[in-house]
Amino acid sequence: MAPSIQRDRRADTRERILAAAAEVFAENGFAGAGVDEIARRCGVNKAMLYYHVGDKQTLYTAVLVRNIDRAREVIEAALEAARDPEERLSAMLRALTTIVREAPAYHRLVLREMASGGAHLEHEVLLRFVAIVGLTRRVMEEGRAAGVFRDLNPFLIHLLLIGGVIATAAQPLRRRLVESGLFAPEQQPDAPGDPAEFLVDVILNGIRSPASGGVVS
Amino acid sequence: MAPSIQRDRRADTRERILAAAAEVFAENGFAGAGVDEIARRCGVNKAMLYYHVGDKQTLYTAVLVRNIDRAREVIEAALEAARDPEERLSAMLRALTTIVREAPAYHRLVLREMASGGAHLEHEVLLRFVAIVGLTRRVMEEGRAAGVFRDLNPFLIHLLLIGGVIATAAQPLRRRLVESGLFAPEQQPDAPGDPAEFLVDVILNGIRSPASGGVVS
DNA sequence: TTAGTTATACTAACCGGTAAGTTTTTCTAT
DNA sequence: ATAGAAAAACTTACCGGTTAGTATAACTAA
Numbered sequence: 001m002a003p004s005i006q007r008d009r010r011a012d013t014r015e016r017i018l019a020a021a022a023e024v025f026a027e028n029g030f031a032g033a034g035v036d037e038i039a040r041r042c043g044v045n046k047a048m049l050y051y052h053v054g055d056k057q058t059l060y061t062a063v064l065v066r067n068i069d070r071a072r073e074v075i076e077a078a079l080e081a082a083r084d085p086e087e088r089l090s091a092m093l094r095a096l097t098t099i100v101r102e103a104p105a106y107h108r109l110v111l112r113e114m115a116s117g118g119a120h121l122e123h124e125v126l127l128r129f130v131a132i133v134g135l136t137r138r139v140m141e142e143g144r145a146a147g148v149f150r151d152l153n154p155f156l157i158h159l160l161l162i163g164g165v166i167a168t169a170a171q172p173l174r175r176r177l178v179e180s181g182l183f184a185p186e187q188q189p190d191a192p193g194d195p196a197e198f199l200v201d202v203i204l205n206g207i208r209s210p211a212s213g214g215v216v217s
Numbered sequence: 218m219a220p221s222i223q224r225d226r227r228a229d230t231r232e233r234i235l236a237a238a239a240e241v242f243a244e245n246g247f248a249g250a251g252v253d254e255i256a257r258r259c260g261v262n263k264a265m266l267y268y269h270v271g272d273k274q275t276l277y278t279a280v281l282v283r284n285i286d287r288a289r290e291v292i293e294a295a296l297e298a299a300r301d302p303e304e305r306l307s308a309m310l311r312a313l314t315t316i317v318r319e320a321p322a323y324h325r326l327v328l329r330e331m332a333s334g335g336a337h338l339e340h341e342v343l344l345r346f347v348a349i350v351g352l353t354r355r356v357m358e359e360g361r362a363a364g365v366f367r368d369l370n371p372f373l374i375h376l377l378l379i380g381g382v383i384a385t386a387a388q389p390l391r392r393r394l395v396e397s398g399l400f401a402p403e404q405q406p407d408a409p410g411d412p413a414e415f416l417v418d419v420i421l422n423g424i425r426s427p428a429s430g431g432v433v434s
Numbered sequence: 435t436t437a438g439t440t441a442t443a444c445t446a447a448c449c450g451g452t453a454a455g456t457t458t459t460t461c462t463a464t
Numbered sequence: 465a466t467a468g469a470a471a472a473a474c475t476t477a478c479c480g481g482t483t484a485g486t487a488t489a490a491c492t493a494a
Contacts, residue, residue: 163384
């Protein structure tokens with residue numbers, strides 16, 4: 001029962017809207033993002049945008065839900081492919097780094113929500129954030145049970161992972177700093193190696209239980 | 218010559234404007250912050266705000282410069298009071314945590330600039346950010362020279378410190394999450410202990426050279 | 435017919451910035 | 465010391481432009 005062509009068109013339009021909205025929200029924040037600009041950027045009439053998605057807040061929530069869900073899928077896939085807790089934590093760091101680099105708009109929205117105290121986050125979105133905290137919690141508890149991780153507050157660990165990954169892997173501000181030419185040549189903040197491997201190195205060493213071996217690299 | 222009464226008044230007015238502006242910019246971002254709202258909140262007429270400080274961008278830069286300078290003073294004082302590199306890095310983490318908690322508006326502005334890629338940062342501000350990176354760099358190089366720290370990219374270390382501290386010590390989003398009642402009771406993300414000591418524990422262990430002793434706590 | 439689509443135009447509210455004029459403080463000349 | 469000029473601080477009211485959201489009318493394709 002259904003004109004699948006039309007349904008595909010509908011889904012495709014919605015997709016283009018959400019992608020453009022993610023960019024504009026990321027660049028300018030909720031207040032700074034213009035609905036006209038979003039419509040213009042994805043080649044969709046503004047009225048059509050309201051027809052397909054809804055008002056600005058609804059659009060914003062839809063963008064976040066879509067991105068969080070994709071992120072959770074990536075993280076879960078990475079966790080399932082890893083065997084022991086150490087590998088799982090490394091996999092998580094690498095997955096988070098990948099998400100930051102390949103879906104740059106998303107982490108910028110997260111940063112903005114951290115700044116605003118979640119002013120524009122609806123229940124639906126909060127729920128999904130909490131679910132992702134649960135993934136880190138599980139890894140940490142498995143590691144502690146196996147004796148390879150120290151007994152550390154998993155919520156703080158989660159925040160450290162998120163904050164560390166976003167700060168080290170994010171490109172926009174780093175680009176701005178490098179382009180400003182303010183760094184001395186020998187400081188070379190660009191080409192800082194893979195942030196993911198750096199984080200795996202430092203954070204895993206920081207979390208590891210002393211019994212299970214010290215610094216590897 | 219000494220129009221000290223008026224000069225004090227002038228300085229005080231400017232101070233009140235900058236304090237209110239910091240809050241409003243932190244809450245709503247550059248685009249979302251209303252000049253009227255800032256004026257209202259500090260009890261200063263809007264035209265007077267333009268008279269004392271300047272337009273919105275000038276005001277924003279003034280807020281950032283003031284907060285970065287204060288932050289650098291706090292960090293430098295903490296570093297000077299510490300003896301060896303390990304103490305210095307711990308002192309830096311504690312100082313950063315204090316800054317996040319006692320001047321909550323500032324780190325929210327930093328988060329917003331990380332999100333926007335420094336879209337509203339003028340040269341004056343970038344310069345100061347780079348100077349703070351230099352503080353971390355110095356500590357790391359001293360530690361490496363003394364053989365107590367591993368050879369890690371100091372720029373990435375700096376980003377990890379900033380990101381880790383802001384993510385773990387920031388209150389606004391955490392409050393929102395806790396108030397949403399989405400966490401199971403046993404997860405208790407509130408009362409997570411002192412984030413500063415948590416970070417000193419994890420990150421210092423992650424950075425320490427294997428030769429200089431392993432996990433302490 | 436009907437759902438999707440476009441283009442245009444409208445509204446009501448808001449926002450950054452300014453002009454013009456008033457009051458207060460400080461400086462200066464006598 | 466004090467009148468009066470000069471400078472600084474302040475208020476009110478307003479302007480031009482933008483924005484979220486809606487309405488309408490015409491068009492397209494299933």
